[in-house]
Amino acid sequence: MLLHAWPGQAQLPALDLSELRSAIAAADPGRFLAVVTGREIDDALQQVGAGIPMALEQRPREAEPVAFSVVNRLMRRGGVGDGLLAEDLLARLRGDPLAGRVLPVDLEMLGTMLEGDPGLSPGGYLDLHTGAVYDDGFTDPMTVGQDAAIEVEEEPERWLRLEGTGSGKGWEDMAAFAARQHDLALRERLERAIEGRGAFGRFRDIVQGEDLGGQWHAFTADRQIGRSREFLAENGIRVG
Secondary structure, eight states: OHHHHSOOGGGOOBOOHHHHHHHHHTTOHHHHHHHHTTSBOTTOHHHHHTTHHHHHHHOHHHHHHHHHHHHHHHHHHOOTTHHHHHHHHHHHHHTOOOSSEEEOOOHHHHHHHHHSOTTTOOEEEEETTTOOEEEGGGGOHHHHOTTTOOOTTTSGGGEEEEEOOOSHHHHHHHHHHHHTOSOHHHHHHHHHHTSSTTHHHHHHHHHHHTTOHHHHHHHHHHHHHHHHHHHHHHTTEEEO
8 A cells, every 4th residue: 555655754755746746737637646655744634635626637546545545645644634634545545426506616716715715815706516716806887897707696696705714724724834943943933933023924924945945835825725625525516
């Protein structure tokens, strides 16, 4: 099984998130499998999981061990949304339908909508027909044009309201990232940095100065995607 075939965490090279996303966008299973095999994926399981259905459909024999490995890792990690993704991947492996309305939602876009600055965007809408995410500006024809504007009042059952919750979850991600650092001095610097106003800027400066930008990006993006997945499941929606 692939989970046992890969070397231990300390020996693995970092996952190239840019290449991972490119492989998924191109629907290229060979490229996707090459990107994830033999790489450290535990901080990016939600992102890796996004490519598993495509790989299973096109190259089931090679993709199945990877899928089982990701499921095992998700269950072991146990973060927000991890159990949901594991359940969905197991359903695909068995050929079972997903539990709920299936929509092709961009989870990162949804996460940005839900957790962005309320002063810049107080929220938006999810199209329950297409899975597209729109911010509030798209309800105003004067802002986006008559052809691009969405008519929420004309089809209220089509739209799920998305209320922005602010940056609280982002702060929790910073605290969790700081707590996992083995270097005590670095951990204490990060914990001090996130106290008070300007926390995000101070935290970012330390992360970049310590060459941890790639780790932080994978870590926080995965957590946000997991939260988006859980939000959808609470509204009876699975991502397909």
